[in-house]
Amino acid sequence: MINVPRVSIQTADFDVAKEIAALRAQDPRVGAVCSFIGTVRDRTAGTPGAISSMELEHYPGMTEKSIESMIDAAHAKFDIFGTRVIHRVGLLAPLDQIVMVAVTSAHRGESFQACEFLMDYLKTQAPFWKKEQTPEGARWVDARVADDVALAKWGITACNG
Amino acid sequence: MRVTVKYFAGIRETIGTGSERYDTAAATLGELRDELIALGGDHAEALARGKAVRLALNQTMCDESTALSEGAEVAFFPPVTGG
Numbered sequence: 744m745i746n747v748p749r750v751s752i753q754t755a756d757f758d759v760a761k762e763i764a765a766l767r768a769q770d771p772r773v774g775a776v777c778s779f780i781g782t783v784r785d786r787t788a789g790t791p792g793a794i795s796s797m798e799l800e801h802y803p804g805m806t807e808k809s810i811e812s813m814i815d816a817a818h819a820k821f822d823i824f825g826t827r828v829i830h831r832v833g834l835l836a837p838l839d840q841i842v843m844v845a846v847t848s849a850h851r852g853e854s855f856q857a858c859e860f861l862m863d864y865l866k867t868q869a870p871f872w873k874k875e876q877t878p879e880g881a882r883w884v885d886a887r888v889a890d891d892v893a894l895a896k897w898g899i900t901a902c903n904g
Numbered sequence: 905m906r907v908t909v910k911y912f913a914g915i916r917e918t919i920g921t922g923s924e925r926y927d928t929a930a931a932t933l934g935e936l937r938d939e940l941i942a943l944g945g946d947h948a949e950a951l952a953r954g955k956a957v958r959l960a961l962n963q964t965m966c967d968e969s970t971a972l973s974e975g976a977e978v979a980f981f982p983p984v985t986g987g
Contacts, residue, residue, distance in 0.1 A: 800913055802981070866987040872982065886956070
């Protein structure tokens, strides 16, 4: 496996195919690659076009540290080989990519599970905040209790939402 | 003791700064929050009891019972909404 960082926080967009290629390069143990991409929607309560842009703020330092520790937890819990997390910050527009989580393993089950685990963790434990621009003005997005529930299925208690 | 206090998202906007040095007598993060509320004004509004405020000590999430130490970096922020 070539030396790829596990976590990147960046304003720039990312190329999913290139990232996955780098993650599994020269690792013949890999038989499964699972990835999740989160993107910017243009609506919340079903009104198309209601969100014109989104600003993502984060806590530099803590963001990287918290995601590194989530990845350590994923590697302790699942039989996986490589993990890559990219999260964008700054000004984004509908259709833009926000986040990518990609995991490699020998068989699909472990990478599917680890990918979901990492996203559930990230939603409630990584210090990012979204501010949406709407016709009524800018508003900070509320945390969702459903995200705490999602993390609870892994036996981890969150009280974010 | 002297600590660095950081604020993010809506709390940062209300207080009007993202970071400040603060001399405190607080033993825990909860006591520090109460001291900041007692300053009144924007601090009181942003950190008011009953508002959803999350905390970190030296860049690790924690709760209000966590002990403070000299030179610590404390952060107050709303529930996180990344991903």
